[in-house]
Amino acid sequence: DIQMTQSPSSLSASVGDRVTITCRASQGIRNDLGWFQQKPGKAPKRLIYAASSLQSGVPSRFSGSGSGTEFTLTISSLQPEDFATYYCLQHNSYPRTFGQGTKVEIK
Amino acid sequence: EVQLVESGGGLVKPGGSLRLSCAASGFTFRDAWMTWVRQAPGKGLEWVGRIKSKTDGGTTDYAALVKGRFTISRDDSQSTLYLQMNSLQTEDTAVYYCTTDLGGTWGQGILVTVSS
Numbered sequence: 001d002i003q004m005t006q007s008p009s010s011l012s013a014s015v016g017d018r019v020t021i022t023c024r025a026s027q028g029i030r031n032d033l034g035w036f037q038q039k040p041g042k043a044p045k046r047l048i049y050a051a052s053s054l055q056s057g058v059p060s061r062f063s064g065s066g067s068g069t070e071f072t073l074t075i076s077s078l079q080p081e082d083f084a085t086y087y088c089l090q091h092n093s094y095p096r097t098f099g100q101g102t103k104v105e106i107k
Numbered sequence: 108e109v110q111l112v113e114s115g116g117g118l119v120k121p122g123g124s125l126r127l128s129c130a131a132s133g134f135t136f137r138d139a140w141m142t143w144v145r146q147a148p149g150k151g152l153e154w155v156g157r158i159k160s161k162t163d164g165g166t167t168d169y170a171a172l173v174k175g176r177f178t179i180s181r182d183d184s185q186s187t188l189y190l191q192m193n194s195l196q197t198e199d200t201a202v203y204y205c206t207t208d209l210g211g212t213w214g215q216g217i218l219v220t221v222s223s
Contacts, residue, residue, distance in 0.1 A: 046209075046210045089152075095171065096154040
């Protein structure tokens with residue numbers, strides 16, 4: 001199985017900060033990766049697909065990069081509505097696997 | 108509007124069975140690969156399994172923890188996805204989500220509680 005190691009597990013940041021979250025795959029997954037945002041009590045929402053493509057309707061302050069084994073989600077200027085938990089998901093092989101999640105909290 | 112609505116959750120005793128349904132609308136369900144994902148209370152997301160479209164063979168893949176106990180199926184005439192869960196264990200307690208493959212669309216989730 002491919003392991004997805006996500007870091008950090010949590011972070012505290014202020015509105016306007018630039019935030020970076022990383023996922024590392026235990027083996028190469030090309031660009032078969034998505035990023036998701038989940039708010040408490042709600043279903044996850046996809047932000048990024050194919051590692052770097054922005055989902056329709058998602059603000060442009062979100063961006064994804066990477067290929068192979070290392071991937072990054074960046075929020076260029078954190079907004080109040082961005083405080084949530086973020087997950088990566090690899091869909092290169094089965095079983096598909098999520099990262100452990102990164103909780104973004106208000107500093 | 109693309110929509111997925113889960114139903115069928117609830118409280119079940121260890122060793123029991125439950126079938127979840129996911130009603131799809133707003134897209135061509137028969138062409139879609141569909142997935143189940145779960146989330147135990149206070150925990151992260153866990154991929155459960157996937158079913159391909161019948162055009163692509165209709166085959167299934169499962170996570171190791173549920174293989175042999177859970178079965179995913181689909182009724183394209185009703186645009187409905189199913190998750191049959193047998194031999195349920197307390198560790199299966201979670202909110203279960205149906206999603207289009209790769210997670211583009213999610214249902215609201217349904218709670219399954221396994222407890223005596």
